[in-house]
Amino acid sequence: MTIKLIGMDYEPMGVATDLVILTVRAGSLQVLLIRRGIPPYQGRWALPGGFVRDQEDLESAARRELAEETGLASERIHLEQVATYGEPKRDPRGRVISVAYLALVPDLPAPVAGTDAASASWVPAGEVLADPKRLAFDHHRVLSDGVERARAKLEYSPLATAFCAGEFTISELRGIYEAVWGQTIDPRNFHRKVTKAEGFVVPVGTTTTRDGGRPAQLFHRGEAKTLHPPLTRGLAAGG
Amino acid sequence: MTIKLIGMDYEPMGVATDLVILTVRAGSLQVLLIRRGIPPYQGRWALPGGFVRDQEDLESAARRELAEETGLASERIHLEQVATYGEPKRDPRGRVISVAYLALVPDLPAPVAGTDAASASWVPAGEVLADPKRLAFDHHRVLSDGVERARAKLEYSPLATAFCAGEFTISELRGIYEAVWGQTIDPRNFHRKVTKAEGFVVPVGTTTTRDGGRPAQLFHRGEAKTLHPPLTRGLAAGG
DNA sequence: GCAAAAGTGTTACGAGTACACCCATGT
DNA sequence: ACATGGGTGTACTCGTAACACTTTTGC
Numbered sequence: 001m002t003i004k005l006i007g008m009d010y011e012p013m014g015v016a017t018d019l020v021i022l023t024v025r026a027g028s029l030q031v032l033l034i035r036r037g038i039p040p041y042q043g044r045w046a047l048p049g050g051f052v053r054d055q056e057d058l059e060s061a062a063r064r065e066l067a068e069e070t071g072l073a074s075e076r077i078h079l080e081q082v083a084t085y086g087e088p089k090r091d092p093r094g095r096v097i098s099v100a101y102l103a104l105v106p107d108l109p110a111p112v113a114g115t116d117a118a119s120a121s122w123v124p125a126g127e128v129l130a131d132p133k134r135l136a137f138d139h140h141r142v143l144s145d146g147v148e149r150a151r152a153k154l155e156y157s158p159l160a161t162a163f164c165a166g167e168f169t170i171s172e173l174r175g176i177y178e179a180v181w182g183q184t185i186d187p188r189n190f191h192r193k194v195t196k197a198e199g200f201v202v203p204v205g206t207t208t209t210r211d212g213g214r215p216a217q218l219f220h221r222g223e224a225k226t227l228h229p230p231l232t233r234g235l236a237a238g239g
Numbered sequence: 240m241t242i243k244l245i246g247m248d249y250e251p252m253g254v255a256t257d258l259v260i261l262t263v264r265a266g267s268l269q270v271l272l273i274r275r276g277i278p279p280y281q282g283r284w285a286l287p288g289g290f291v292r293d294q295e296d297l298e299s300a301a302r303r304e305l306a307e308e309t310g311l312a313s314e315r316i317h318l319e320q321v322a323t324y325g326e327p328k329r330d331p332r333g334r335v336i337s338v339a340y341l342a343l344v345p346d347l348p349a350p351v352a353g354t355d356a357a358s359a360s361w362v363p364a365g366e367v368l369a370d371p372k373r374l375a376f377d378h379h380r381v382l383s384d385g386v387e388r389a390r391a392k393l394e395y396s397p398l399a400t401a402f403c404a405g406e407f408t409i410s411e412l413r414g415i416y417e418a419v420w421g422q423t424i425d426p427r428n429f430h431r432k433v434t435k436a437e438g439f440v441v442p443v444g445t446t447t448t449r450d451g452g453r454p455a456q457l458f459h460r461g462e463a464k465t466l467h468p469p470l471t472r473g474l475a476a477g478g
Numbered sequence: 479g480c481a482a483a484a485g486t487g488t489t490a491c492g493a494g495t496a497c498a499c500c501c502a503t504g505t
Numbered sequence: 506a507c508a509t510g511g512g513t514g515t516a517c518t519c520g521t522a523a524c525a526c527t528t529t530t531g532c
Contacts, residue, residue, distance in 0.1 A: 171484080
């Protein structure tokens with residue numbers, strides 16, 4: 001099928017968005033997967049996603065999917081475009097272009113709202129990435145790109161706070177880095193770097209003992225969009 | 240128009256690729272623009288691009304456009320995806336999704352082959368970016384994103400060599416950085432950093448006097464995909 | 479008191495900056 | 506000889522890594 005458009009021909013294609021929704025739960029980086037109820041790849045795990053509607057913006061479509069799968073409708077959830085996948089045979093149903101988005105959400109009190117729990121669940125990202133055949137379509141590649149983006153951005157942006165609740169302690173923030181990077185970080189140097197980086201975290205003024213030990217100050221995220229200096233992934237283990 | 244696809248409806252859309260083709264000429268970062276011969280935006284400047292064909296991969300489509308506009312058909316030309324733009328009203332002809340690619344090419348001996356010179360030309364990127372109304376569609380935004388990507392990647396990848404001919408001197412490489420970043424760099428510290436960074440440049444063994452003064456060693460690009468340590472954009476002016 | 483986690487001080491090291499200085503060519 | 510750019514040596518500074526040490530809670 002070819003469509004004429006003022007002297008120019010083009011092949012119409014399906015346009016979808018797929019979501020890499022990440023969170024940190026129980027000290028590990030986890031991704032939200034759904035089990036497909038219909039062909040193709042029926043019964044296999046896949047990233048949440050769906051077709052973009054007429055007159056709907058790409059990011060709006062991604063945000064709609066996110067709300068449908070997690071119940072998180074807030075504009076404050078971090079959502080960013082990662083890449084677009086358009087290999088001709090990637091979807092056996094026909095030509096479908098997929099725009100992948102990365103969403104970072106805090107550990108949700110209610111596991112997954114707005115959808116039936118049987119078909120959606122959190123799975124450790126490392127476990128999924130270890131098996132290239134686990135996911136439907138080219139979703140292994142999409143997940144891999146999304147996770148790598150998240151890892152890279154933690155270095156030079158204050159993005160880690162997107163995984164945290166409104167108020168958090170420095171060691172909770174450190175737990176995010178340790179889960180995403182898969183390595184331990186010296187708590188003392190981390191504390192100093194993070195609190196000194198301009199606009200990264202701002203103290204709330206209250207403390208909590210929920211992590212045990214001496215009470216820790218609570219912080220909320222600052223206004224900074226980039227980190228100076230960056231947190232290097234080589235920030236080694238210690239103490 | 241809605242298409243049924245195994246119980247799922249989707250709106251078919253046009254899918255295009257647009258190219259941000261950058262080079263460094265006469266000490267400035269320049270972008271290849273074409274003057275549109277047909278509506279919409281007839282007579283306005285725009286990024287080269289076109290619809291993706293049936294059974295054609297996104298990157299293949301971008302590479303085809305690149306070859307058509309520049310005559311550069313080599314697989315060795317650096318080409319990477321930047322972002323996808325899909326605002327519903329971005330193209331007045333109808334719903335068109337555009338996948339933007341960034342291409343970095345050396346300063347071509349023949350200006351622009353494979354196309355009529357009247358309609359395509361190199362324009363300093365800074366000049367275009369200074370006027371948000373210069374380009375058709377949302378191409379100002381696309382160009383802006385592409386240039387920012389190039390600037391950022393010079394820091395942590397050996398990408399600058401993509402702007403160079405097969406063999407180049409360190410000061411020619413430095414000229415790339417100065418043009419893209421718009422700042423001067425200390426030639427002595429730059430020389431040391433670049434030649435010491437593992438896999439960035441490898442000496443050919445011959446020298447040239449084409450830059451004047453003492454003969455300079457010639458290098459070609461190395462195998463490294465990332466730079467350790469990175470070249471900071473704060474690499475200050477000097478001497 | 480003891481364990482546990484928060485938070486501070488200090489030292490050693492390595493990378494970045496600035497710049498003095500020498501080298502090899504063209505004119 | 507002199508100008509021009511290539512290339513090396515080196516001192517200073519600053520961010521990081523490592524880790525000893527003090528603080529404040531729960532049990």
